Amino acid sequence: MSHTTPEAQAADLKLVVCDMDGTLLDGRGEIPQGLWPLLETMRHRGIAFTPASGRQYATLESMFGSAATGSGTDDGTSGPESDHDAGTGSTDGMAFIAENGAQLMRNGVLLAASVIDPDYVTATLDRLDRLVAEGQNIGVVLSGTTVARVRRHDDAFLAEVRKYYHQLEVVDDLSGIGNVIKMAVYDFGDASTVVHPRLHEAAQGHSVVLSARHWVDVSNARATKGHALAQLQQALGVTPAQTAVFGDYLNDLDMFDHAQLSFAMANAHPDLLARARFTAPSNLEGGVITTLSHLLVNH
Structure with missing residues (x-):
């Protein structure tokens, strides 16, 4: 773990990449309501937010896209509260690392996919x-x-x-x-x-x-979240020093190689806790929301 505070390293933050299950999602498998105003703040400040998941792209797009109208997704995941800006949940310009890195999408366009022999x-x-x-x-x-x-x-x-x-x-x-x-x-x-x-x-x-x-x-061997993150950073012109990553399980591990701000959730696999520079509260405690809020205060 780093002895430097993450807030001190967040001044030039440009990209936040976040695992879903066990990391962002709460105990009901839903996106916490507190994320939506943070996404709006990040958009205004030019900070990209990218989900990175083993889930299918269509599933991820549905979970975040439904928020544009304030409705829940078809799997029960909630969108933003009705008093938030309706555009908060739009996926316009948003990138998704899907299928554990085998597919990289941005703004509905396929940037990379790795087909198995x-x-x-x-x-x-x-x-x-x-x-x-x-x-x-x-x-x-x-x-x-x-x-x-x-x-x-x-x-x-x-x-x-x-x-x-x-x-x-x-x-x-x-x-x-x-x-x-x-x-x-x-x-x-x-x-x-x-x-x-x-x-x-x-x-x-x-x-x-x-x-x-x-x-x-x-x-494929190169179809990992970390490799997809490196491809996304190249597309966006973002460096590891400008990147924050949140994860909890082994398929998140190689993303930590591409981010100066690497956060393992308190509930993470021991290998992630050993590798990450920082620890965030567990997903059941809303650790991503709490940590992002602190980072944005100092941005």
Whole structure:
């Protein structure tokens, strides 16, 4: 941890990048109401705010875009209070790091996407089928740039998947689907015990990341949040010294390499707490809102 206060380093802040689940979102999985006035303040000061998530772009855009009218999203996430400026929730000009860095969008335009080799997708699907045959209770999501597809269709699995994928198709066969940018495996047990190790040992140079207790994300090696952040910084002309990052889990770790102001949430994985320069209160305490408020006072 740094002995310098984050407020002292925020004078030239230009970009804030924030993970969603376990970081920004509250205990109900909703965007805290306190974010909306902060976003308005940041826009006025020329500070960009970018969500960085394993969630699908369509889901992220829906969560933030619905705020433009003050309505909730279709997954129950709230927009701003009705007495806030209706433009506060607009996603105009906003960038999104989606699918754990496999997709970078800005102002509705695709800036970068990293497609997984189709042969590796096929081999991984076969490996997952063997895990199912061994008794693992898992399902997989194949993400493209506009839609995600699943084969498993029971209510319990779909209930978990639809939290993160608003554009979702249930298909009979996942083989032969092209332009896959991420494979997300949901494990009803602890993904770190069997599924993650088995996929990781067959990574073949790909990224196999434990993104939450129940989720393992498979993508190209360069398709990480940190790589997407570096691409965004280049597009915006922003340096690491002008960047703040908030995260809580292992898929957020490499973003810390690209930000002078790196914040691990109090509820973060120990590896993030060890790497971050600063600690923010937990997501259940509104840690992102509190910390951003302090940074903006000193900006």
